[in-house]
Amino acid sequence: MASRIHILPENLCNKIAAGEVVERPASVVKELVENSLDAGAGEISIEIEKGGRKLIRVTDDGCGMGKEDLFLCLERHATSKIASDDDLFRLRTLGFRGEALPSIASVARMVLRSRPADVEEGMELIVDCGQIRKTASCGMAPGTVIEVRDLFYRLPARRKFLRRDETELAHVGDVVTKMALAHPGVQFRLLHQGRSLVDVRRNENLRTRVAGLLGRQVAGQLLELDSDGPDGRVHGLVAPPDLSRATSGAMFTFVNGRAIRDKVVQHAVMEAYRTLLPRGRYPILVLFLDIDPAEVDVNVHPTKHEVRFRRQGQIHDFILASLRQ
Ligand SMILES: Nc1ncnc2c1ncn2[C@@H]1O[C@H](COP(=O)(O)OP(=O)(O)OP(=O)(O)O)[C@@H](O)[C@H]1O
Ligand SMILES: [Mg+2]
Incomplete structure (x- = not known):
């Protein structure tokens, strides 16, 4: 044959x-x-x-x-x-x-x-x-x-x-x-x-960049966050509780400079805002998580929109604690 x-x-x-x-x-x-x-x-x-x-x-x-x-x-x-x-x-x-x-x-x-x-x-x-x-x-x-x-x-x-x-x-x-x-x-x-x-333009800081992309009004209201810990650094601009949206479309989360939609990150963020926002509302935020590249696997999905953390629980709690401060 x-x-x-x-x-x-x-x-x-x-x-x-x-x-x-x-x-x-x-x-x-x-x-x-x-x-x-x-x-x-x-x-x-x-x-x-x-x-x-x-x-x-x-x-x-x-x-x-x-x-x-x-x-x-x-x-x-x-x-x-x-x-x-x-x-x-x-x-x-x-x-x-x-x-x-x-x-x-x-x-x-x-x-x-x-x-x-x-x-x-x-x-x-x-x-x-x-x-x-x-x-x-x-x-x-x-x-x-x-x-x-x-x-x-x-x-x-x-x-x-x-x-x-x-x-x-x-x-x-x-x-x-x-x-x-x-x-x-x-x-x-x-x-x-x-x-x-x-x-x-070139050489902007994050707030100016947010103003140029998401509007001056939003940019003016966001609060600065910067938290260093043994697991890495969480930083960015996050909304006060009275500034929320009906969708998660303005929750911008990044892991080591990559835009990521990750359950662990998402859950930590929503958990931090849980008691502050009415049901069905989402915060506006631009949040960066910088961690040791050895702690995160990017080679999970062809589009690289997903990652896998080596120590999920720890990363989750680190983000949660940083936001709660
Ligand atoms: N705009 C660019 N300027 C300079 N070099 C480039 C540019 N685009 C691609 N290259 C070169 O071509 C190579 C192949 O690009 P390609 O995007 O196919 O793969 P990659 O970026 O290495 O990996 P991935 O498939 O994950 O994107 C790169 O590794 C880089 O050396
Ligand atoms: Mg490439």
Whole structure:
């Protein structure tokens, strides 16, 4: 009997992985902006058209990639961020899988331009569904520009799951807001069809950043929190009990600089506010938990929205105690 089992072509493997990494325009924006942050960018601009389904362009002034790296970055499991298993437990970067760019490239048309500061000119790659079509040198400022066009254009089944432009745009806005909150030192711009939706400047402090993103009124009312302990540091801006919302949409929680929706963190926060807020109300807060990277596993879910704490109970109580102060 002829064999029925075969190895999938690499491009197909990428698409399967991409199904997990790239759900919608907002996931592309998240991956590209994370790369810009890991590249040490001070300015990041995100331009999108038609909610991101037609165009997503992320421009940064980060370290850039030399020629060789520009080709390599499209290979699966090609990363500059980790080298061994142990590195997974001392992560200082947002990326580590070497999965994002090949996944995105396999489901869209992509143009990559990059130039390290110490090189005279940039290099451009034109990629179509994971295949490099054209390479050329190009004039550009140091940094990286990545353009993603026509997301899922050869995957009608995936395209069907995309929502209206306004909905996709709202998800993109949410992702950009979270990253901008976590990096008040970095300039962020978000433009949709040329219209500016986010525009916050470099070297801001957290309160100014919150004012620029969530409004001056909210920013003015939030209370500062900073608590150091043996388990790490909890800091940020949190609402007084008379400032609450009907949804949890303004509870921004971060673990080691990553926007996270975590049950342990969420529960600790709600527990702290339990006696202070009426039922069904949620606090507004921007809360950062900084702990030893060895204490938290980020490699749990492809989108990295979830983490696993080594000592859940301790972390829970630390957050709770910090908020109660
Ligand atoms: N904007 C950028 N500036 C400089 N280098 C970049 C940029 N984007 C990607 N790179 C380089 O390309 C590599 C591959 O990027 P990719 O996002 O695919 O993987 P990663 O960030 O290493 O891991 P992950 O899949 O978890 O995001 C990175 O490790 C980095 O070296
Ligand atoms: Mg990445």
